[in-house]
Amino acid sequence: MIAASFDYVEATSVEHAISLFAEHEDAKFLAGGHSLIPMMKLRLVSSSVLIDIGRIAELSYIEDRGDHVALGALTRHRELESSTVLAEHLPLLAHVAGEVGDPQVRNRGTLGGSLVHGDPAADLPAASLALGASMVITGAGGTRVVPAAEFFLNFLETAVGDGELLTEIRFPKRTGAGWAYQKFNRRAMDYAIVAVAVQLGQNPGIALVNMGSTPHLALAASAALAAGAPATAIVDAVLEGTAGWNDANATREYREHLARVLTSRALAQAGYTS
């Protein structure tokens, strides 16, 4: 499969990328390409010009900033998976990065690319919700910060507007707190049929993969978790606001069953005791 023709330009900095976007009609940013290129090959997406931001070195970093860890949007999954900073302060994030696709995908795919793609079936968007991340978005008018809970707007649509770039993601540290990621799929490299991310500690969060048109923060279950409710009550609350669907992999009922079972397992694995 070969994508429809497009022109190619390379950006050398964030400002350059944003100015290139303004100069071209129908442009898209290309980061690791592991969401965009498959969609362009299937001709689900086309663009007259790709602006390659993949080599902007200033967007690849993992920085300990005291109460939070800041990650450049172009940091690759493999770097998250093997980061000692994340292993200590955000083990859920490091673990989830290691659950994305397969080693080849993790060597190329980027954190920012996965978040901006906003796929409800992807792993890292749900992790960003459970962890209460903040998204730093840069455009021609400067930067703004959007909480993860307000970032995923619709199917494959995020708060990042035309000509804007997600440049940094900030995660409050979760040092020493319990966590778990329960992912159910049929083959090792597949997307989850359903997955559940649980982060305990201050501002605990539960997020679901593939239980609606966007990555889903389970607000009621997260509130029950924060209130110290019994695990069974949290499980009973986890489907609130979800919109599972029927497809070749699973019926809605089966997805809902999975979400409940995986939440229960995740709470136990995280060491949650009410």
Add this chain to the structure above:
Amino acid sequence: MSTVSVSITVNGERRTHEVEPRVLLVHYLRDVLRLTGTHVGCDTSNCGACTVILDGAAAKSCTVLAVQARECEITTIEGLAAPGEPFSAVQQGFHQEHGLQCGYCTPGMIMACTALLAENPDPTEHEIRHALEGNLCRCTGYQMIVNSVRWAADHPDGIVPESSDAAPSAPAMQGAES
């Protein structure tokens, strides 16, 4: 139709071509450089048959544009052993442990295993299986492949102990390098 000039070091040799931006790395390797050892399998970044080593890390060349690999170093299956020269340790391991049947997935498997052993020379069975999550084989059931990687880890120079059958060398290939 616009083209871009792309220079890539492939198997130690710097190559420069004008390519359309939409040309995938796997098509560049196969159709432009005529290095057909890298296979197209699923063409959807699932099966791993197109795996090459890109700046030291395994990558699926059906999901990388050739232009994204400019100024990078690529190793393909052809780069592991020159014609007539001994196999690499991983290639020899696949031979010793019968790590293939039809052979379609094999170049990608060998490149993924080569990347694994470069990073982790003594992997456990679990680590081998985890590292091969992105490579599908419909023939072997994977056990022989895992055994092949362990053989390569145990024989990092690729030399078969004297008591075993004589080691074959890579077959001489014609026209594989232009």
